[in-house]
Structure formats: C-alpha cells, structure tokens
Amino acid sequence: xxxxxxxxxxxxxxxxxxxxxxxxxxxxxxxxxxxxxxxxxxxxxxxxxxxxxxxxxxxxxxxxxxxxxxxxxxxxxxxxxxxxxxxxxxxxxxxxxxxxxxxxxxxxxxxxxxxxxxxxxxxxxxxxxxxxxxxxxxxxxxxxxxxxxxxxxxxxxxxxxxxxxxxxxxxxxxxxxxxxxxxxxxxxxxxxxxxxxxxxxxxxxxxxxxxxxxxxxxxxxxxxxxxxxxxxxxxxxxxxxxxxxxxxxxxxxxxxxxxxxxxxxxxxxxxxxxxxxxxxxxxxxxxxxxxxxxxxxxxxxxxxxxxxxxxxxxxxxxxxxxxxxxxxxxxxxxxxxxxxxxxxxxxxxxxxxxxxxxxxxxxxxxxxxxxxxxxxxxxxxxxxxxxxxxxxxxxxxxxxxxxxxxxxxxxxxxxxxxxxxxxxxxxxxxxxxxxxxxxxxxxxxxxxxxxxxxxxxxxxxxxxxxxxxxxxxxxxxxxxxxxxxxxxxxxxxxxxxxxxxxxxxxxxxxxxxxxxxxxxxxxxxxxxxxxxxxxxxxxxxxxxxxxxxxxxxxxxxxxxxxxxxxxxxxxxxxxxxxxxxxxxxxxxxxxxxxxxxxxxxxxxxxxxxxxxxxxxxxxxxxxxxxxxxxxxxxxxxxxxxxxxxxxxxxxxxxxxxxxxxxxxxxxxxxxxxxxxxxxxxxxxxxxxxxxxxxxxxxxxxxxxxxxxxxxxxxxxxxxxxxxxxxxxxxxxxxxxxxxxxxxxxxxxxxxxxxxxxxxxxxxxxxxxxxxx
Amino acid sequence: xxxxxxxxxxxxxxxxxxxxxxxxxxxxxxxxxxxxxxxxxxxxxxxxxxxxxxxxxxxxxxxxxxxxxxxxxxxxxxxxxxxxxxxxxxxxxxxxxxxxxxxxxxxxxxxxxxxxxxxxxxxxxxxxxxxxxxxxxxxxxxxxxxxxxxxxxxxxxx
Numbered sequence: 001x002x003x004x005x006x007x008x009x010x011x012x013x014x015x016x017x018x019x020x021x022x023x024x025x026x027x028x029x030x031x032x033x034x035x036x037x038x039x040x041x042x043x044x045x046x047x048x049x050x051x052x053x054x055x056x057x058x059x060x061x062x063x064x065x066x067x068x069x070x071x072x073x074x075x076x077x078x079x080x081x082x083x084x085x086x087x088x089x090x091x092x093x094x095x096x097x098x099x100x101x102x103x104x105x106x107x108x109x110x111x112x113x114x115x116x117x118x119x120x121x122x123x124x125x126x127x128x129x130x131x132x133x134x135x136x137x138x139x140x141x142x143x144x145x146x147x148x149x150x151x152x153x154x155x156x157x158x159x160x161x162x163x164x165x166x167x168x169x170x171x172x173x174x175x176x177x178x179x180x181x182x183x184x185x186x187x188x189x190x191x192x193x194x195x196x197x198x199x200x201x202x203x204x205x206x207x208x209x210x211x212x213x214x215x216x217x218x219x220x221x222x223x224x225x226x227x228x229x230x231x232x233x234x235x236x237x238x239x240x241x242x243x244x245x246x247x248x249x250x251x252x253x254x255x256x257x258x259x260x261x262x263x264x265x266x267x268x269x270x271x272x273x274x275x276x277x278x279x280x281x282x283x284x285x286x287x288x289x290x291x292x293x294x295x296x297x298x299x300x301x302x303x304x305x306x307x308x309x310x311x312x313x314x315x316x317x318x319x320x321x322x323x324x325x326x327x328x329x330x331x332x333x334x335x336x337x338x339x340x341x342x343x344x345x346x347x348x349x350x351x352x353x354x355x356x357x358x359x360x361x362x363x364x365x366x367x368x369x370x371x372x373x374x375x376x377x378x379x380x381x382x383x384x385x386x387x388x389x390x391x392x393x394x395x396x397x398x399x400x401x402x403x404x405x406x407x408x409x410x411x412x413x414x415x416x417x418x419x420x421x422x423x424x425x426x427x428x429x430x431x432x433x434x435x436x437x438x439x440x441x442x443x444x445x446x447x448x449x450x451x452x453x454x455x456x457x458x459x460x461x462x463x464x465x466x467x468x469x470x471x472x473x474x475x476x477x478x479x480x481x482x483x484x485x486x487x488x489x490x491x492x493x494x495x496x497x498x499x500x501x502x503x504x505x506x507x508x509x510x511x512x513x514x515x516x517x518x519x520x521x522x523x524x525x526x527x528x529x530x531x532x533x534x535x536x537x538x539x540x541x542x543x544x545x546x547x548x549x550x551x552x553x554x555x556x557x558x559x560x561x562x563x564x565x566x567x568x569x570x571x572x573x574x575x576x577x578x579x580x581x582x583x584x585x586x587x588x589x590x591x592x593x594x595x596x597x598x599x600x601x602x603x604x605x606x607x608x609x610x611x612x613x614x615x616x617x618x619x620x621x622x623x624x625x626x627x628x629x630x631x632x633x634x635x636x637x638x639x640x641x642x643x644x645x646x647x648x649x650x651x652x653x654x655x656x657x658x659x660x661x662x663x664x665x666x667x668x669x670x671x672x673x674x675x676x677x678x679x680x681x682x683x684x685x686x687x688x689x690x691x692x693x694x695x696x697x698x699x700x701x702x703x704x705x706x707x708x709x710x711x712x713x714x715x716x717x718x719x720x721x722x723x724x725x726x727x728x729x730x731x732x733x734x735x736x737x738x739x740x741x742x743x744x745x746x747x748x749x750x751x752x753x754x755x756x757x758x759x760x761x762x763x764x765x766x767x768x769x770x771x772x
Numbered sequence: 773x774x775x776x777x778x779x780x781x782x783x784x785x786x787x788x789x790x791x792x793x794x795x796x797x798x799x800x801x802x803x804x805x806x807x808x809x810x811x812x813x814x815x816x817x818x819x820x821x822x823x824x825x826x827x828x829x830x831x832x833x834x835x836x837x838x839x840x841x842x843x844x845x846x847x848x849x850x851x852x853x854x855x856x857x858x859x860x861x862x863x864x865x866x867x868x869x870x871x872x873x874x875x876x877x878x879x880x881x882x883x884x885x886x887x888x889x890x891x892x893x894x895x896x897x898x899x900x901x902x903x904x905x906x907x908x909x910x911x912x913x914x915x916x917x918x919x920x921x922x923x924x925x926x927x928x929x930x
Contacts, residue, residue: 699899
C-alpha cells in the first residue's frame with residue numbers, strides 16, 4: 001500500500017507486475033519492522049565474552065620513515081592489555097600486505113607512513129576509554145620525506161609514494177607494473193579508436209576544457225566495524241563488509257590457510273556506498289585475535305572514517321572536434337587521485353575510464369586514464385565507481401559546446417546520442433541502453449522547450465540537464481542456493497549484503513515469482529561464508545543483475561526438482577497438490593529438502609592493446625538529471641528548487657525501492673556537488689567531523705524532487721531488471737553547473753559549486769575580481 | 773563511579789556508571805539496547821536519540837549520571853507486545869528506512885514533532901527533523917511517513 005503524498009515529493013512510479021505478481025510489486029522491505037523498532041542486527045551490536053577493544057594510533061605526517069615508536073607510556077596505563085605494532089603482526093602474518101588490485105597496504109605501517117591518519121599501532125583493552133587514552137600516549141618519531149598530494153603533480157613528481165609497485169597478480173593488465181620503481185602511476189589505461197588527429201584537423205570547431213572534482217567521503221552513519229574471534233576450526237570475522245567472499249579469500253591468503261578455516265559473517269549494514277569493500281579493518285582484527293587469542297573488536301569513530309577511504313578526486317581534460325553539429329572526435333585524459341594505497345582505483349581507472357567520452361556516438365576517440373598514488377587517504381569506490389567524476393566533465397563540456405555553438409542543449413545531445421546497435425568507444429555495440437529515452441523523458445518533464453521565467457533583480461533562474469551512463473563491471477560471479485523445506489517454506493542463501501538498497505527484498509521477490517509464493521514469506525539468510533555461497537561483492541549496482549540471475553536460476557532449479565518429486569510420488573503434472581504433501585508422500589513424515597542452485601557469470605572479452613573489445617559489459621546503466629536553480633547574484637548562493645531524475649533501470653522489480661534508490665543516490669551526489677569537500681592542509685585533513693563536513697540534511701534537499709524509470713527491459717536481466725543503486729548520481733553535478741550558467745552566465749569547472757566560487761566568478765565576469 | 777536509578781522503557785532499573793559514560797553506552801553495554809547508536813559522537817546526526825522525561829536528547833552527549841531519577845525511553849520501548857506505533861507503521865509503509873541505522877532517531881523525533889504539531893506542514897517537518905541525518909537520504913519518504921502518521925493519529929483522536 002502506498003501512502004498518500006500531500007507534499008510535492010517523489011512521484012508515484014507505475015507498478016508493472018508479471019506472472020505471479022511478485023516482481024514489479026512494491027513489497028515493503030522484509031526487515032522493515034526490525035528497522036523501525038531498532039532491533040535490526042548490525043555488527044555494532046555484537047559483544048563477545050573476553051572481547052578486547054582496539055583503538056588505533058595514527059600517523060601525523062603525510063610521508064615519512066618511522067624512526068621509532070614509543071609505546072611505553074601506553075603500556076604502563078592500568079587496564080591496557082597489549083600494544084601492537086607491525087612487528088607483532090608479522091609474528092602471525094609474515095607478509096602483512098593486502099589489497100584487491102595491489103598488495104600494497106600493510107595491516108599497520110611497516111617502516112614508512114604514506115598518509116596522515118595511517119594506522120601505526122593499536123592498543124587493546126577491555127575498556128574502550130582506556131584503550132583510547134593509551135593510544136593518545138603513544139609517540140612516534142619520523143624522518144619526513146617529500147610528499148605529493150595533487151594527481152597531476154604525481155605524474156612527474158620526484159616524491160614517489162611507494163618504493164616499488166606490488167600488483168596483486170589477479171589482473172592481467174597490472175602484470176607489467178610488477179616491481180616497477182620511481183613512479184606513482186598505479187595503472188595507465190589507453191584506448192584508441194578511429195583517427196582523432198584527422199577528426200581534429202577536419203573539425204569546424206574544437207573545444208577543450210578541464211574539470212576537477214574534489215575528495216569527498218562516503219560517511220555511512222554506521223562507521224567501519226569488525227570483530228574477529230578464534231574458533232575450534234579457525235577464525236570467524238563479523239564485519240560490516242560489502243564483500244564477505246573477498247574478505248574470506250584475502251584473509252585466507254594472508255594466513256596461508258584454506259578458505260574453509262575463515263568464516264565471514266555480515267548482518268545488516270548501516271550504509272556502505274562503496275566504502276566497506278575489500279579489506280578495511282578485517283585483516284587487522286584477524287591478526288590481533290590470533291596474536292592475543294581473544295576476540296577483538298574495532299569500531300571506528302566518525303573522524304577515523306576520513307582516514308580510511310575517500311572518493312577519488314579527478315582531473316579530466318576533454319577535447320572535442322565538432323563538424324555540422326556532430327562530435328566527430330574526442331580526446332579524454334583523466335587523472336585519478338588514488339591516495340596512498342591503490343584499493344580498487346586501478347579498476348576504476350579502466351572500467352569507468354572507457355566510458356569517458358560519454359553516451360555519444362563519436363567515431364574517433366582516444367582515452368588516457370591514469371591511476372595515481374598520492375600521500376592522501378586512499379580512495380576507492382563511491383556510488384558510481386568513478387562515473388560521476390566523468391559525467392561531471394563531459395556533460396559540462398557538452399553544455400559549454402552547445403552554448404558556444406548556439407545550439408539547443410537537448411537537440412545537440414540528441415544529434416549525437418549513442419543509440420542501441422551503435423558502437424561505444426570500446427567498439428562494443430550498445431544494447432538495452434535507453435539513453436535517448438532518458439534524455440527525451442528528462443527534456444519533456446523539465447519542459448525544456450517551453451519559455452522559462454528567468455527571475456528578476458538579483459535573483460536569477462536557470463535550468464540544466466545532464467545524462468550519463470555506466471558499464472557494469474565485468475566479469476564477476478554470483479552463486480545462490482534456494483532451499484524448500486518439507487512444509488513448503490522457502491529459504492534463500494546468498495552473499496549479497498543488504499546495506500539499505502533492499503537486496504533481501506528484491507531477491508525474495510525473484511524467488512517468490514518463480515515458486516509462486518508471497519515474497520514476504522521467503523527467508524533470506526545473510527552472508528555467512530560457511531553457509532552462503534560465493535559472490536564477488538555488493539558493488540557497482542551489480543547485485544540485482546548478477547545475483548538476481550543466480551537467484552532466478554536457483555529458484556528455477558528448485559522448481560524443476562519439485563516437479564521431479566511430484567512425478568516420483570505419482571502426482572500428475574499440473575495438479576494443485578501442496579508442496580508439503582509431496583514431501584509427506586516421499587518421506588512419510590515432515591522431512592527432507594529440495595535444494596536448487598544457480599551460478600551466474602556473464603560473457604566478457606578483455607580489451608585488446610587499443611582498449612577495444614566486442615563485449616565490454618553485461619549491461620549499461622543510464623541516468624539523467626534535470627534541475628531548476630535560483631542564483632542570488634548578490635551572495636552567490638544557489639538554491640536548487642526542482643530536481644528530476646530519470647533512469648533506465650530495466651524493469652523495476654520493486655517500484656518503491658527503485659524510487660528511494662534514485663532519489664537517495666541523487667541526494668548524495670547533490671551533497672558532493674553543493675557542499676561536501678575534504679579540506680587538506682599539507683596532507684592533513686582539517687574538517688574531519690560532522691561539525692565541519694556537512695552532508696545534506698532534510699532542509700537541504702530540493703523542494704521538488706521527482707524520479708522516473710523509463711519503459712525498458714534488460715534482455716539478459718532477471719525478469720528484465722538491471723542495477724539501480726548508482727544511476728541517480730550520474731547527472732546531478734553537471735546539471736546544476738549547467739543551470740547556474742543558464743541563470744547567471746558563470747561557468748564553474750571545479751566541484752563543489754559553492755556560493756564563494758559563484759560570487760567570485762560573478763565578480764570576475766563584471767571585471768571586478770575579488771582578491772584571494 | 774556512582775549508582776543511578778531510573779525508569780527504562782517503563783521498568784525501574786539501576787546501574788553502576790562512571791562519570792564520563794554517556795547514556796547510549798550504558799544502554800548498549802548494560803541493558804543490551806542497541807537502537808540508540810553512536811555515530812558522529814558530536815550530537816549532530818541524531819542516531820543516538822533517546823527520550824529523557826519525554827524530551828529527545830542526543831544520547832552520545834547526555835551523561836548517564838544525569839538520568840538518575842528520570843524516565844528514559846528508547847526506540848525499543850515504543851512498540852508494545854509487538855504492535856508498532858502509528859509512526860513506526862508509517863515509516864514501514866512509506867519506505868522511510870533504507871539502511872535503518874538512523875531510523876530510530878527519526879521515529880523518536882517524529883514523535884516529538886507530532887506531539888507539538890499534530891498537523892505539521894513541510895516546513896515544520898523539515899525544521900523539526902533537521903538535526904537527524906540520513907546518508908541514504910530517505911528524506912522524501914520520511915516526510916511522507918510523518919504526514920501519514922499525523923493523519924492517522926489525528927483520525928484516532930477524534
């Protein structure tokens with residue numbers, strides 16, 4: 001049931017159910033009651049007998065060799081159980097380096113520190129206040145080294161973050177970097193298609209712009225938290241992680257153990273957004289638990305999240321050749337500020353890098369995308385996996401070109417839009433990507449062709465749109481198990497992490513649709529690597545598609561086995577005998593199970609030496625945003641009065657949750673556009689708290705916010721569905737910048753779009769620039 | 773250390789607490805109540821909201837010692853015998869919880885709002901809930917939930 005909406009809130013999305021009516025229905029979240037009563041299970045709630053609490057002592061310099069660490073005062077504090085440095089860790093893990101792309105990150109600083117806030121030592125105590133106080137008594141002495149913070153400077157800097165590159169070996173395109181010295185480039189991806197030189201030579205117009213996006217933070221309201229405990233069979237890690245299978249494999253690798261000795265359990269997450277991927281605290285708590293033979297819990301504070309993972313700042317230089325209103329060539333150079341450890345940055349550099357030319361049909365393209373080490377907090381995935389940084393640039397650029405050519409921004413886009421069947425930059429033919437439909441619906445809902453009130457006096461109004469797209473990361477695997485009990489009740493086992501996106505509910509809907517039971521009756525078992533099968537991770541909007549397909553296959557397998565059971569016990573096909581009776585007939589009592597399994601990995605062809613491939617991705621996500629803004633030209637303040645988000649999500653599995661994903665993603669990107677920025681002073685973060693780093697509150701969001709999923713089907717998706725968690729982010733930043741220029745004539749090329757920047761630009765445009 | 777006596781979700785309880793301990797720590801560590809959660813630890817996000825003598829406070833800043841002799845209500849104290857309150861029902865129906873970490877704070881604060889303003893407009897809702905943050909940004913759904921609950925509560929009173 002949908003509540004009445006008296007305010008001008010989010011729009012009502014059409015319900016399109018199919019078959020048994022479970023897919024396409026706004027099933028309330030399965031765990032909704034647990035969440036509104038405060039009883040949902042988070043790692044935060046976990047307390048184990050004899051558990052010690054760890055508090056981390058962190059580096060105060062951006063780059064330096066550790067001369068000494070004095071832990072004597074900390075050790076002497078009554079109540080302290082133990083103080084641990086990397087030398088202790090090495091007693092249980094001799095090679096304590098981890099990471100998904102590079103094995104570059106030590107469990108605690110080893111000889112060197114690479115950024116301010118890097119973990120150097122840990123204090124263990126039963127009382128967290130004592131552990132915290134003791135950590136503040138530790139002193140470290142460093143030989144400071146030259147540091148580099150800017151991604152462009154990192155390309156040529158004499159300051160080199162790592163003495164030697166250590167690719168993990170899992171990715172073939174990183175092999176050539178093994179053992180490389182004197183470089184900060186953690187990956188360089190290059191794509192060449194057609195002849196851009198010729199395109200530029202023959203162009204009527206050439207445009208070149210450079211854009212920058214800033215470091216921002218995920219800040220899930222549940223900060224990072226992990227617990228490790230030894231068991232009679234190995235080690236159990238309870239962790240707020242989006243990637244339980246990765247954690248198991250990586251911890252097993254670090255320990256030299258078989259996978260089955262490491263058990264990783266994940267309850268609900270209090271938000272993730274890409275922060276809680278790969279290894280964060282898991283290796284540290286595992287090593288500590290082994291070292292002291294007691295359970296160890298580490299819960300980070302809000303401040304410490306700033307020293308754990310950020311979103312990549314990026315500089316993007318984009319150059320386009322235009323002839324007869326068509327973009328005929330495009331050069332893209334992107335530099336990603338990866339911070340001190342690679343995390344998943346090299347994958348962002350390539351997997352998102354290849355979409356840098358945007359959702360346009362451009363014959364001649366070159367892309368150079370660089371992942372850089374710098375002496376800042378490591379950067380990783382954040383709701384969009386690099387795409388919002390790219391769309392920010394190419395959709396600002398598109399608008400600037402249209403404006404300069406005096407072309408309508410919608411028509412200019414439509415003239416160049418990438419249609420199904422046409423080749424994207426990689427050469428992969430587009431399929432099931434409703435880019436034009438998203439543009440059309442956006443233009444229609446924004447009423448872009450109609451005259452527009454431009455405001456009066458010092459209050460100027462403007463509007464803008466932007467459309468972006470993303471390739472789902474490939475190849476990745478998901479496996480699911482569906483279990484039908486003897487009473488007919490159904491349980492799903494899968495390692496997808498429900499961090500608020502509603503995956504439990506969506507997966508239950510898939511199972512319910514196939515087995516013809518209410519989605520609300522399906523039990524979803526949370527990730528527990530002893531129980532739930534492998535899944536690559538909950539990231540990049542991949543789960544609804546990949547796990548959805550695995551779940552669909554598992555449920556179909558169970559259904560086929562149920563039909564076989566019916567035949568076996570002599571029940572004619574098509575008869576309406578309850579499942580419980582089938583079990584009763586076979587086992588003569590309430591006994592037995594039917595187990596269905598499903599495994600899904602899409603096709604994929606890795607790129608060749610020119611970055612080209614006929615099969616880059618299993619599906620494309622498309623998202624666009626339109627905004628209306630008011631700019632106060634006396635102060636530079638901007639108010640976004642209206643925001644419309646339109647996306648291609650395939651068939652909406654749960655229309656209510658699709659809406660919350662679109663508006664939630666757009667609001668997060670709205671924060672990154674208008675207000676959020678990690679401030680650095682010589683590598684030191686100066687605003688690491690909610691007092692100084694402001695995320696959007698309920699008063700900040702646009703008064704009118706509407707969301708729409710266009711009519712679309714993903715042919716290869718489960719019941720026509722595809723991922724939706726990130727699509728709402730794509731267009732937000734450039735749409736607002738485009739609207740600001742539309743309102744007051746100034747163009748900003750660096751995020752965030754603060755009142756100060758706008759006011760300075762206005763003053764400069766008036767020939768009265770402000771002093772710095 | 774000192775002993776405090778207070779009413780917790782309708783029950784008379786006592787606890788031995790250190791002077792520096794916050795109410796949210798004591799609720800979590802002594803009474804296994806996890807619905808009030810420390811997140812920003814500065815009283816700026818509202819995740820740790822509890823009611824003391826009927827007034828919402830930031831449990832991460834409110835010292836446990838201050839609760840002596842008072843009535844403390846947490847999110848766990850709202851639903852009676854498994855029956856959700858109208859506000860909880862409305863949050864559930866409107867899809868106003870995504871990850872759920874901030875939800876208890878919003879539900880408690882929405883209760884305060886509807887006590888003061890039984891028929892709030894958008895501005896009153898936004899103003900009252902501006903001290904609660906939701907990183908999933910379920911704000912439109914939260915506003916819808918508050919309005920839904922307000923309507924039902926008013927209907928129930930007449």
